[in-house]
Amino acid sequence: MHDQGLLQRFLRYVQVNTTAQADSENYPSSPGQLALGRLLATELQALGLSDARQNQHGIVLATIPATLFQNVAQPSSNVAQPPPVVPTIALCAHLDTSPETTGAGVRPQVLENYAGGDIVLPGDAGQVIRVADNPELPALRGRTLITTDGTTLLGADDKAGVAVVMETAAWLVAHSEIPHGPVRICFTCDEEVGRGVDKLDLDEIAATACYTLDGHGSGEIDVETFSADQAVVTIRGVNIHPSIAKGRMTNAVRAAAQFIAGLPHDCLSPETTEGREGFLHPYEISGGVAEVKLKILLRDFAAAELAGLADRLRQTAAAVRRDFPAAEITVHIDRQYRNMAEGLAREPRAVAYAEQALQTLGRTAKLTIVRGGTDGSRLTELGLPTPNLSCGAHNPHSPLEWACLEEMVESVEWLVALVEVWSEGQGGRRRAEGG
Numbered sequence: 115m116h117d118q119g120l121l122q123r124f125l126r127y128v129q130v131n132t133t134a135q136a137d138s139e140n141y142p143s144s145p146g147q148l149a150l151g152r153l154l155a156t157e158l159q160a161l162g163l164s165d166a167r168q169n170q171h172g173i174v175l176a177t178i179p180a181t182l183f184q185n186v187a188q189p190s191s192n193v194a195q196p197p198p199v200v201p202t203i204a205l206c207a208h209l210d211t212s213p214e215t216t217g218a219g220v221r222p223q224v225l226e227n228y229a230g231g232d233i234v235l236p237g238d239a240g241q242v243i244r245v246a247d248n249p250e251l252p253a254l255r256g257r258t259l260i261t262t263d264g265t266t267l268l269g270a271d272d273k274a275g276v277a278v279v280m281e282t283a284a285w286l287v288a289h290s291e292i293p294h295g296p297v298r299i300c301f302t303c304d305e306e307v308g309r310g311v312d313k314l315d316l317d318e319i320a321a322t323a324c325y326t327l328d329g330h331g332s333g334e335i336d337v338e339t340f341s342a343d344q345a346v347v348t349i350r351g352v353n354i355h356p357s358i359a360k361g362r363m364t365n366a367v368r369a370a371a372q373f374i375a376g377l378p379h380d381c382l383s384p385e386t387t388e389g390r391e392g393f394l395h396p397y398e399i400s401g402g403v404a405e406v407k408l409k410i411l412l413r414d415f416a417a418a419e420l421a422g423l424a425d426r427l428r429q430t431a432a433a434v435r436r437d438f439p440a441a442e443i444t445v446h447i448d449r450q451y452r453n454m455a456e457g458l459a460r461e462p463r464a465v466a467y468a469e470q471a472l473q474t475l476g477r478t479a480k481l482t483i484v485r486g487g488t489d490g491s492r493l494t495e496l497g498l499p500t501p502n503l504s505c506g507a508h509n510p511h512s513p514l515e516w517a518c519l520e521e522m523v524e525s526v527e528w529l530v531a532l533v534e535v536w537s538e539g540q541g542g543r544r545r546a547e548g549g
């Protein structure tokens with residue numbers, strides 16, 4: 115594997131500012147995503163992938179054609195039968211970075227042969243990547259780590275994924291002896307602001323399974339995500355000048371305060387839950403005496419539990435109404451995404467082959483759950499089973515973000531093995547025979 119080539123790709127991509135803008139009406143929300151997409155489409159074209167393109171939404175798509183039937187001689191007895199169909203699989207990563215920390219002027223620092231210990235970032239001595247906060251660090255002694263200078267995020271979420279997919283494409287193009295079916299490459303925009311799948315056309319991807327490369331560390335497969343709804347609670351009060359308000363004003367600010375106080379806070383909140391526990395999370399408030407809007411996240415691994423969380427919000431609204439009879443309170447709930455576990459169960463090969471591919475490399479996959487969503491949550495819900503795989507990124511969305519080159523290389527090796535596993539049983543060679 116070309117470690118240096120992969121490193122150079124990663125450094126090239128992180129220096130394009132692709133911060134997503136939550137308040138933008140545009141798609142993609144920032145021009146840097148278009149610039150990075152253009153660069154990637156050009157690089158994919160240069161690899162010889164003639165259908166590589168950036169579509170009208172800024173999404174980059176390309177296909178690595180199947181090698182299987184050009185490289186495996188068909189026994190003559192098969193001539194009368196149509197060749198077996200090797201499923202198309204898709205590899206997906208997102209171009210944007212989180213708006214939580216700026217991605218402008220990223221100055222990546224390459225730390226070769228990491229000696230262990232805390233890492234003080236050179237642009238801001240107050241920014242220290244501490245072993246105490248990063249228990250995975252001691253095991254990475256001797257590896258190559260990439261950090262920022264402490265003044266920006268790194269953008270390994272998800273440019274580590276982008277670099278891993280690009281390097282995999284380059285490797286497969288250069289090694290046509292590896293048997294595989296069609297492999298679709300897909301780079302999406304605005305994942306970090308929840309719009310990653312909005313403009314994606316599943317007919318254009320036309321794959322049996324998809325893998326997002328947007329996971330933490332190495333060798334992990336995210337097989338479950340939260341199920342998610344969002345509530346907007348609107349409280350309309352009665353506004354009148356305070357001088358003549360006696361007996362007439364209904365202050366929506368006070369009603370909103372009571373609403374929030376009525377929500378559970380010593381349980382069922384992000385601050386007090388972990389693992390498989392769900393929560394209600396009031397995360398935004400705006401307005402004044404006449405009207406207040408509250409935005410609240412509803413999260414649970416079991417989609418059925420969301421109805422119970424919604425009921426709690428309605429009960430809270432009813433209690434507030436009793437104390438503020440003139441207030442008009444509405445609870446509007448929008449569906450966001452669903453736990454991918456259900457959809458993955460309908461195509462068990464998606465996870466099983468990813469585990470099997472890692473086994474062929476002598477490693478064991480760790481199945482993990484995400485207390486959030488991925489593009490794969492929505493894609494799986496829409497009918498394209500999409501587990502999320504590790505790609506060497508750590509500490510996302512923060513100036514303390516870092517990546518490990520060797521873990522990124524491991525992800526490329528994993529994907530190469532994965533496309534081969536998908537071809538087996540459909541006429542592909544076993545790895546042992548393929549050499």
Ligand SMILES: [Zn+2]
Nearest residue numbers: 208271272328
């Ligand atoms: Zn991501």
